[in-house]
Each structure stands twice: as structure tokens, then as C-alpha cells.
Amino acid sequence: MPLSAPVRESLVLVVDDQPGNVQLLGQILSGAGYEVMPATSGEQALARAQARRPDLVLLDMLMPGIDGFEVCRRLKLDAQLVEVPVVFLTAATEREFLVRAFELGAVDYITKPFVPEELLARVRTHINLKRAKEHLRLIAREREDVTAIVAHDLKNPISNIRFAAQMLRRPGLGAERQASLIDDIVSCCDEAIEFVQRFLQRRATIERVRSLELAAVALAPLIDRAIARQQAAAEARGVQVMRSGVELSAQADAAALRNVLQNLLSNAIRYAPRDSLIEVHLDADRPGYARVFVMDRGPGIAETERTKLFQRFARIAQTSTDADETLSTGLGLAIAKDDIEQMGGYLWFEPRPGGGSVFAFELLLA
The missing domain is CATH 3.40.50.2300 (Response regulator)
Incomplete structure (x- = not known):
């Protein structure tokens, strides 16, 4: 024994x-x-x-x-x-x-x-102490990750509220456009409150901030809502955003996928030149998968910088038109990739022919 x-x-x-x-x-x-x-x-x-x-x-x-x-x-x-x-x-x-x-x-x-009993007691004690230290370090790292994720995910709706408010200050806005911007502000506030409520319901040191639950999600309406949410930011930049391709449904967590789309669109708008078009394209060219491509005409990603993509807190050397770029944590792409992979998919970058960037992901068809 x-x-x-x-x-x-x-x-x-x-x-x-x-x-x-x-x-x-x-x-x-x-x-x-x-x-x-x-x-x-x-x-x-x-x-x-x-x-x-x-x-x-x-x-x-x-x-x-x-x-x-x-x-x-x-x-x-x-x-x-x-x-x-x-x-x-x-x-x-x-x-x-x-x-x-x-x-x-x-x-x-x-x-x-x-003495064998003494030997085993000392070995067991020091291994247990090592594990306890590792566990404490893991808890500290998880706390830091949770703080960063919460700050990042709240930044998107707050930024959209700010853009919508700035648009409301412009003279000559029609009543219909004013009502639309006010609806955007209310929707973004609801989104932020919903996130806070989900976060408070979980023990952040033990569980992920997001608990992903997969179901059939219609991608076109979700993309349209994400584009609408970013409309004020796009108008402020002088950028157009449009959806193209076929209508598909994928196995996904709707809330997490919405955040992924918001992150990709927000980045595309931030780096797109004025009067350019950002295209969100849907296809099923790979059998069994729905694929979404977010394509811009921005400065692209230098080949020397691409190894930093999807790394937490890694900053990419780019020319940004975003006055608030100093607030960026470099965390959004890492969170997006992690969420897509948890949904059984894959997220990647590729240079766009003719200049610009393509951030794409694929998920299993529903």
C-alpha cells in the first residue's frame, strides 16, 4: 500500500x-x-x-x-x-x-x-507548497485578465454612445436621424448594463467573464445590428460600412459573436481612410462552415508586425485616425480569437489585395 x-x-x-x-x-x-x-x-x-x-x-x-x-x-x-x-x-x-x-x-x-516516512512527508509538503504558489499566481493573472476584459468590452458601447452624442450636436439633423441616434444611445446603454449584470452573476476569479452557450444564430441580422451600432462612429470618420454575400446561420453564442463583430468593425473603422468602404462579406465556400470577412482599405499590417496579432497587450505599429487610440489596450483581437475558438471556429488575418486588411472567421454551419 x-x-x-x-x-x-x-x-x-x-x-x-x-x-x-x-x-x-x-x-x-x-x-x-x-x-x-x-x-x-x-x-x-x-x-x-x-x-x-x-x-x-x-x-x-x-x-x-x-x-x-x-x-x-x-x-x-x-x-x-x-x-x-x-x-x-x-x-x-x-x-x-x-x-x-x-x-x-x-x-x-x-x-x-x-527515513522513508520523513522523505515522503518533506516531498509532499514542498510539492504542495509549489502548487499553492502556482494557484495564487493563476488567480492573480485571472484577476488581471478579468479586469482587462471588462474594461475592453465596456469601451465599445461607451465609445458608440460618445459618437452618437457627437452626431446629435451637429446642426441640421432631421428628426428621424435624431431619433435613430437616441435609439443607438439607449441600445448601447442596455448592452453595457447587460454585460455588467452577466459579470456580477459570476465569480470572476473562477469562471470566465463570458459563459458561452452555442445555438443556431442567423448571421446576417447579427451583422446588420453590429453595423448599425457602429454607424455613428463610421459617419464621424466619413466611412461607409455594408454587408454582402449570402444569408447563413452558424453555431455560436450570440452575445460573444456580437462582441467579436463589434471589435472587428471598430478596428476597421478606426484605421479606414475617409470616404472608403468597409465590407462585411458572408459566404459558405468552405463546406460545412459559415465564413465572415471584415475588409477595409486601411494601412494594413506590416509583415514584421503580424506575429503580434492576437497577442494580449501587443501593440501593432499602424497609423491611426482615432484620437482615442492612446486608450487602446491591444486586447480586442486576442479576446475575439479566444471567443471564436471557444465556439469551435477559427479567426485569422490576411492582407487585402489592393491594400488594406481582412479579418475573417469561420464557424460551423447550424
């Missing part, structure tokens, strides 16, 4: 120049449910740790060639391995070296000859 079995199988790198010690440690750890990666030299230990990151290292202190101290020093210089806990194996006569071991980053030591 295994002693102190771990919650899940963890990888322990065992380093000792005595094969008998490696074998004994391996038997104890394997019997307790741990996976063991053996090494009988410092060189071998470093190579194996770099090839496959262990959860913990049991490291002999004095070995020929690269000794345990040098192995520990090099592990702590490696960004991928710096957080791996190192526990030294030391004979009673070597305990005067412990201060040096701790200075190099070791977290504990075990004296030879060791």
Missing part, C-alpha cells in the same frame, strides 16, 4: 552519483505514487530538467564533475526551472555545507540515511 500518495502523479527528479541510492529513492517515491526521473550526474540532471520540467528535485550535495551546488545554481538561473523546489540529500558529515545550499535557493534538506 503506498505511503502518503499524492493528489495527482508528480514528477520528482532524483539526482545522486550512487546508482543504489537512486534506485532506493525511486522505489520509495514510486511506491507512493510519484513519477521518478533518475539522474546519476549533474550534467544529466540539468539536461533532463530542461527537457521535462520536474515538480521537485532531490539533489545529492557532493558529486564528481558538476556537484549539487552548481546544479542548484544553474536551475535557479533558468526562468523555466527557477520555481522548482530543490531538496538536498546530505550525509551528517556534510551539514556544514547547508548554509551555502540555502543561499543558492534550496528549500530543505534530508539527512542520509533517510
Whole structure:
């Protein structure tokens, strides 16, 4: 029966120049449910740790060639391995070296000859501590992501409200156009309130801000609504937006897909030159998939910048006509790609023949 079995199988790198010690440690750890990666030299230990990151290292202190101290020093210089806990194996006569071991980053030591129960207790403790640190880092990263997503997704409706309000200040607007802009403002406010309500209903540190539920979604009406929502911004830029192609339905989450379209249209409008046309084209040229292309005549994306596309917080070097571009987080495309992939689709960029950009995505036909 295994002693102190771990919650899940963890990888322990065992380093000792005595094969008998490696074998004994391996038997104890394997019997307790741990996976063991053996090494009988410092060189071998470093190579194996770099090839496959262990959860913990049991490291002999004095070995020929690269000794345990040098192995520990090099592990702590490696960004991928710096957080791996190192526990030294030391004979009673070597305990005067412990201060040096701790200075190099070791977290504990075990004296030879060791008691199996003590060995397993120390291994389990340090692996659990490592996992706890990783979990805390994950929570902190998720909090940052949630904050960025909330800020970004609220920016779109607020920007549309601003554009509509600016349009209302123009002299000579007819009553029908004024009513249309007021409807846009109310709709954008409703959209922002709906987002806040959905967010508050979820535990942001555990669940995604959006919980996607797939259903058949008619794409043409959704695109038309997204274009209408961006109409004030397009007019302010002197840009036209139109839909073309066939009417299709896809498997999607309507709210998430609406946000994707708003992001792509907002970017296209921001970078499109005055008096140009942005086209949103629908087709089913790939069997089984509905495809949507958002095509502009803006400056395009330089080939050297394309590797940054869809990376969170990566800024692309472009000439923008947007006075508020300094507020951009570079997050919209990353969120859009993530949402499309969660819906079982794919989002990509391609240069537009004749100049400009094409951002396209495909989803399974409903």
C-alpha cells in the first residue's frame, strides 16, 4: 500500500552519483505514487530538467564533475526551472555545507540515511507548497485578465454612445436621424448594463467573464445590428460600412459573436481612410462552415508586425485616425480569437489585395 500518495502523479527528479541510492529513492517515491526521473550526474540532471520540467528535485550535495551546488545554481538561473523546489540529500558529515545550499535557493534538506516516512512527508509538503504558489499566481493573472476584459468590452458601447452624442450636436439633423441616434444611445446603454449584470452573476476569479452557450444564430441580422451600432462612429470618420454575400446561420453564442463583430468593425473603422468602404462579406465556400470577412482599405499590417496579432497587450505599429487610440489596450483581437475558438471556429488575418486588411472567421454551419 503506498505511503502518503499524492493528489495527482508528480514528477520528482532524483539526482545522486550512487546508482543504489537512486534506485532506493525511486522505489520509495514510486511506491507512493510519484513519477521518478533518475539522474546519476549533474550534467544529466540539468539536461533532463530542461527537457521535462520536474515538480521537485532531490539533489545529492557532493558529486564528481558538476556537484549539487552548481546544479542548484544553474536551475535557479533558468526562468523555466527557477520555481522548482530543490531538496538536498546530505550525509551528517556534510551539514556544514547547508548554509551555502540555502543561499543558492534550496528549500530543505534530508539527512542520509533517510527515513522513508520523513522523505515522503518533506516531498509532499514542498510539492504542495509549489502548487499553492502556482494557484495564487493563476488567480492573480485571472484577476488581471478579468479586469482587462471588462474594461475592453465596456469601451465599445461607451465609445458608440460618445459618437452618437457627437452626431446629435451637429446642426441640421432631421428628426428621424435624431431619433435613430437616441435609439443607438439607449441600445448601447442596455448592452453595457447587460454585460455588467452577466459579470456580477459570476465569480470572476473562477469562471470566465463570458459563459458561452452555442445555438443556431442567423448571421446576417447579427451583422446588420453590429453595423448599425457602429454607424455613428463610421459617419464621424466619413466611412461607409455594408454587408454582402449570402444569408447563413452558424453555431455560436450570440452575445460573444456580437462582441467579436463589434471589435472587428471598430478596428476597421478606426484605421479606414475617409470616404472608403468597409465590407462585411458572408459566404459558405468552405463546406460545412459559415465564413465572415471584415475588409477595409486601411494601412494594413506590416509583415514584421503580424506575429503580434492576437497577442494580449501587443501593440501593432499602424497609423491611426482615432484620437482615442492612446486608450487602446491591444486586447480586442486576442479576446475575439479566444471567443471564436471557444465556439469551435477559427479567426485569422490576411492582407487585402489592393491594400488594406481582412479579418475573417469561420464557424460551423447550424
